Each structure stands twice: as C-alpha cells, then as structure tokens.
Amino acid sequence: xxxxxxxxxxxxxxxxxxxxxxxxxxxxxxxxxxxxxxxxxxxxxxxxxxxxxxxxxxxxxxxxxxxxxxxxxxxxxxxxxxxxxxxxxxxxxxxxxxxxxxxxxxxxxxxxxxxxxxxxxxxxxxxxxxxxxxxxxxxxxxxxxxxxxxxxxxxxxxxxxxxxxxxxxxxxxxxxxxxxxxxxxxxxxxxxxxxxxxxxxxxxxxxxxxxxxxxxxxxxxxx
Numbered sequence: 359x360x361x362x363x364x365x366x367x368x369x370x371x372x373x374x375x376x377x378x379x380x381x382x383x384x385x386x387x388x389x390x391x392x393x394x395x396x397x398x399x400x401x402x403x404x405x406x407x408x409x410x411x412x413x414x415x416x417x418x419x420x421x422x423x424x425x426x427x428x429x430x431x432x433x434x435x436x437x438x439x440x441x442x443x444x445x446x447x448x449x450x451x452x453x454x455x456x457x458x459x460x461x462x463x464x465x466x467x468x469x470x471x472x473x474x475x476x477x478x479x480x481x482x483x484x485x486x487x488x489x490x491x492x493x494x495x496x497x498x499x500x501x502x503x504x505x506x507x508x509x510x511x512x513x514x515x516x517x518x519x520x521x522x523x524x525x526x527x528x529x530x531x532x533x534x535x536x537x538x539x540x541x542x543x544x545x546x547x548x549x550x551x552x553x554x555x556x557x558x559x560x561x562x563x564x565x566x567x568x569x570x571x572x573x574x575x576x577x578x579x580x581x
Contacts, residue, residue, distance in 0.1 A: 377395075393500075428521055450516065
C-alpha cells in the first residue's frame with residue numbers, strides 16, 4: 359500500500375474521531391483542556407502492511423518543564439535535543455493493550471488488503487481505549503495521580519523515568535503537594551525507572567533536587 363495513500367486515509371480516519379494532525383503521524387484530540395490526548399502511528403512493511411500506534415497524554419506546561427530539566431540536569435547524552443524533544447513521554451502501546459496480535463500491530467494482509475477495514479478497526483479500538491482508560495484523566499489532579507501511579511496501561515517501565523518524574527514534580531506542585539511528599543512518592547521509582555533515564559554520571563537524588571529547585575526558581579519562590 360503506497361505510503362501517501364495510507365497517510366491520506368489515516369488523516370480522514372483520525373479527523374472522524376476528532377483528532378487533528380499535529381505532525382506527520384502524530385495526532386491530538388481537538389477540544390481537550392489541560393490534558394491533551396495523543397495518538398502517534400507506526401507504519402511498517404514494504405509496501406506498508408503493519409499498523410500500530412502509541413497512545414499518550416500530556417500537559418503542555420509540564421512537558422515543557424520536563425524537557426528543560428532533561429536538557430539541564432540529566433547528563434550530556436540524555437540532555438540532547440534528540441532525546442528531550444519527544445511529542446510525549448508517557449506512552450502506551452494501544453495495539454498491545456488490545457491484543458492486535460503479532461508485534462502488536464494490525465496487518466493489512468489479514469484484511470484482504472482492504473485499508474478501510476483496517477482503519478475502521480483502529481478507529482473503533484482508539485475510541486474504546488479512550489472511553490475505558492483515558493476518559494478518566496481530564497484534570498491536573500487526575501493526571502498527577504496517573505503519573506505517580508503505575509497502571510497496567512501506562513506503567514513506568516514504558517516511560518522515560520527522568521522525564522516522567524519531572525512532569526510529576528510540576529503537576530504535583532501545581533495542586534499543592536509538598537516537595538517532601540514528592541520525594542517520598544518518587545522514591546519507589548528511583549533505583550530503576552528514574553535512574554534508567556539519566557546519564558550514568560548523574561545521581562538520581564541530585565537530579566530530583568535540581569528538578570525541584572528549578573521549579574522553585576522558575577516560579578519565583580526561591581529561598
């Protein structure tokens with residue numbers, strides 16, 4: 359299937375469920391408030407035969423803060439533009455969650471090469487996924503609970519730990535959670551998840567302290 363035709367039909371499919379094109383294969387749901395719903399497609403095979411997508415949520419201010427912290431404090435490699443400038447860093451493989459099969463994708467060849475049938479299936483599953491999972495996350499408070507939690511549909515093991523921790527600090531501060539409580543809540547993820555998102559030379563505790571201090575300075579409450 360020619361890539362141009364696939365992308366054109368994908369644009370129509372996503373528009374039908376109120377997702378606008380952000381860039382290339384990344385789409386965001388129109389009308390979202392503080393928490394934006396995102397779907398990013400992965401198309402592969404020559405010609406295109408496999409359809410998979412990642413699902414994500416983001417608060418644009420928290421994402422911006424997280425990227426700043428990665429660039430400044432996570433180490434030379436992880437602070438690069440390539441590593442930091444991700445469309446979203448809390449991700450879920452939608453296909454895997456809904457058991458699309460081999461490599462967590464839908465295969466055009468399994469649908470008699472009928473592109474519209476494949477896209478009807480993806481559209482239905484995206485709507486179902488949002489209704490069952492993402493629909494419960496629409497406020498900063500709910501987003502904060504999601505970030506610090508470890509649900510099966512958006513676990514820390516599938517996230518960039520250092521980025522997710524910085525986002526959590528930002529939204530937690532916004533709803534009045536104290537720095538000491540933030541540290542306590544993040545402690546369970548330090549040794550594996552947050553550490554894996556940092557350069558080896560960067561200490562996890564020092565990174566988190568710098569993130570918290572950066573937030574205080576940026577908000578003009580430095581002591």
